[in-house]
Amino acid sequence: MSNLTYRYTGPLPLGSVVAHYCGAAGLTTTKGAPVWRLEGLGAEEGYxxxxxxxxxxVAVFKGALSNEGRLEIGGQLLKLIRTTQGRPALGEWGTLVGVRPTKMFHKLWDIDENSDTPPAAEPSNPDEPGTVIxxxxxxxxxxxxxxxxSEPKIELLKAVATLQRPFVAPHETADREVSVYGGIPFCQTHCTYCSFPYGLIQDYRRIPEFLGAFVNDATQLKGLIETYGLQVATVYMGGGTPTSLGDEDFATAxxxxxxxxxxxxxFTVEAGRPDSVTPHKLATMAKLGVNRISINPQSMHDDILKAVGRGHTAAAIKELYAYVRSYTNFAVNMDFIAGLPYQTLSHMxxxxxxxxxxxxENVTIHTLALKRGSPLYDGVGREAMPEAAAVEEMVARSKERLEAAGYVPYYVYRQQYMTxxxxNIGYTLPGYICEYNIRIMEERQSILSVGPGSSSKWMRAPEYRQLQQHMPKDVSxxxxxxxxxxxxxxxxxxxFWEG
Structure with missing residues (x-):
């Protein structure tokens, strides 16, 4: 995998598109000598x-000095890289890149419901589809x-968009409906595939001050919700690992x-790691109204868990799940990753x-993505990662078996630098959709956040353009x-609410 590197020089608008398409082919940037060197130019006549x-x-690609021209070059580049890798020129997603492919469906759906005379136009960017009708x-x-x-991916998007529609269709009270996200940025260990944690909780010396700030943050937000007459649709506590806090500190947050x-x-809490969850924390969740939790094995194999820096065993996952089923009424989500180091189809x-x-009730199958700043992105363990074809087989087999077991896909998203x-597909048993996952993926409801590293986004139909605020990742x-x-x-x- 270490030969999948590139370096780009040239105009930033073209470079942004090149990064998406290189990421779709599994390439990452490097400070050393790259396998792929890409030199861009922009002039009046085009890129x-x-x-x-x-x-x-090996190639020179040309395109108009426009987003369409950049996308055309990106598509040609993707085909070249894939064929050089010995793969078909296009995979099942074709030349479509972008994190949220279902956004296009919903944008089209909106316009169809509100217009009898659709103008003919095509989207220039899958995450910002523009006026398509x-x-x-x-x-x-x-x-x-x-x-x-491909037709299977089109059918997947149709099915997911149809299931999501009652949650995302514009309606009269949508403007005053919000979700709340609370971010706890700490973990107990640093998983090799992850770039999110601020740091290890045992190394941070200002936890009491953090808790005081978090409580003040939430209290001020409560006042804003009351001032503007907002209705909170969902609350989600994520991280990091929120349950890495001690029992009493967790209860405070x-x-x-x-x-x-x-x-x-x-009301959802990410209780992703069994080594951080205690009966006291589960009782606190139940007392305070939590009704959903995430228990995230990522793998049920101890050697793989150790290789990626997880601080727990597969047996601990089973024990926690059994306890939750015995002593709570929580709906449970479980996350698994396809493409981890040393992983095979048999493991999946x-x-x-x-x-x-x-x-x-919910299962999410992630495809491993090489996240900038993670140890894997920097090369630690990459030689043990399975090849792309093996990962694709894991994902396909997961879909086949989960659907046979009665699960249906309810949200889908993609990431740059996937292997x-x-x-990534979220599956649900009928009647157990996690609404927050739809809200955060489709970006059609305002989400107000609490905590370091979190983001607030204010949304309004029909454009769903965003006002944003990003809290600092550095806790101090x-x-x-x-x-x-x-x-x-x-x-x-x-x-946003007064103009």
Whole structure:
């Protein structure tokens, strides 16, 4: 896998598109000598991209000085890289890149419901589809003809968009409905595939100050919710690993978020690692109204868990799950990753054996993505990662077995630098959709956040353009600048809801 590197020089707009398409082919940037060297130029007559492979010029691609021209070059580059790798020129997603492919479906659906005279246009960017018209049928045609997406992936997107529609269709009260995210940025160990954690909780010396800031943050947000007459649809506590906090500290943070929770609505906590979950924390969750948790094995194999830095065993996952089933009424999500170091199809089959026996309400199958800043991205363990074809088989087999067991896909997203051109799919048993996952993926509801590293996004139909605020990832900066951060959030709320 270490030969999958590139370096780009040239205009930034073209470079942004090149990064997406290189990521779709499994390439990452490098500070050393790259296998692929890409030199871009922009002039009045258009863009030019010269491609070198092992310092040998192999292609020159040209496109108009527009987003369409950049996408055309990106598609040609993707085909070249894949064929050089010995793979078909296009995978099942064709030349479609971008994190949220279902956004196109919903944008088309909106316009079809509100217009009898659809103008003919095509999207220029899959994450910002622009003015494309005529509902689901047009979306299918655009995916098929413009992006060369395969029929199975088109059917997947149709099924997911149809299931999501009641949650995302515009309606009269949507403007005052929000979700709340609370971020706890700490973990007990650093998984090799992850770039998220601020740091290890045992190394941070200002936990009491962090908790005070978190509570003040949530309290101020509660006031804003009341001031603007907002209805909280879902609350989600994520991380990091929220349960890495000690019992009493966890109770303090969760109680602050619980004050934002509306009775009988969704309230989720990521309890991803069994080595961080205690009976006391589970009792606290139940007392404060939590009704969903995530228990995230990633793998049911101890050697793989150790290789990626997880601090628990497969047996501990089974013990925690059995305890939750015996002593709580929580709906449970489980995450698994396809493409981990040393993983084979047999490993994934054994993961699925456990899922089909345990039957958690939700299961998410992630394709490993090389995240910038993670140890894997920097090369630690990459030589043991399975090839793209093997990962694709794991993902396909997961879909086949989960659907046979009664699960249906309800959200789908993709990431840059995936180890194969596949996707992440959230599956649910009928009647157990996690609404927050739809909200965060489709970006059609305002999400207000609490905690370091979290992001607030204000959304409104029909454009769903965003006002945004990103809290500092550095916990100490968050603590020390909280007053200014809360003043900014107040101003953004006033601008959005009062104009």
């Amino acid at each position: 030019t991209l010269t491609v070198y492979h092992n310092d040998v010029p 005529n509902g689901c049928d047009t979306a299918v045609q655009v995916l098929r003809k413009r992006f060369d997406v 969760l109680a602050a978020l619980a004050k934002l929770h509306r009775e009988n609505s969704e 089959e054994e993961n699925l054996d456990y899922v089909c026996q345990a039957r958690p 194969s051109q596949t996707e 900066v968050y603590i020390d600048t909280l007053s200014a951060l809360l003043e900014k959030r107040s101003r953004l709320c006033k601008k």
